[in-house]
Amino acid sequence: MAELQDHLRLTCLVDGKRQLELSKIDGKLVTKSQAIETLEGLVGKTPGSGQVTVNLSGAIPASGPEFDYWSAAAVGSYHTIQIPVGSKSYIGNGWFDDADLTQSVNGAAEIAATWIGTLAPLR
Numbered sequence: 877m878a879e880l881q882d883h884l885r886l887t888c889l890v891d892g893k894r895q896l897e898l899s900k901i902d903g904k905l906v907t908k909s910q911a912i913e914t915l916e917g918l919v920g921k922t923p924g925s926g927q928v929t930v931n932l933s934g935a936i937p938a939s940g941p942e943f944d945y946w947s948a949a950a951v952g953s954y955h956t957i958q959i960p961v962g963s964k965s966y967i968g969n970g971w972f973d974d975a976d977l978t979q980s981v982n983g984a985a986e987i988a989a990t991w992i993g994t995l996a997p998l999r
Contacts, residue, residue: 889958890943897942898934903959926995928968930957933988945975945989957991961998968993
């Protein structure tokens, strides 16, 4: 019989401040390595520049968003993102590439943003 256990809940810190209103955090690491193939088959790879993309979204409180994703994307400023994963964290420096504001009938206003940053292992 399987044991019941608690599971990790992702959180995100932008410039050291925990974002409490986020309802979705989606992180993707892409190494951009290139496979090397010969007539004998796959023989290795060349390392790529790599990047991490983080998509964030959540409801906007009546007082305004916890972080101004829209303005950060508009001016292209750099920001540090930290995503704790158990006893380790991803920490990287990058920029917000886009931001979206949405609201549907009888729904909360929401903001979504995409951050692109440095490739780094969990530490």
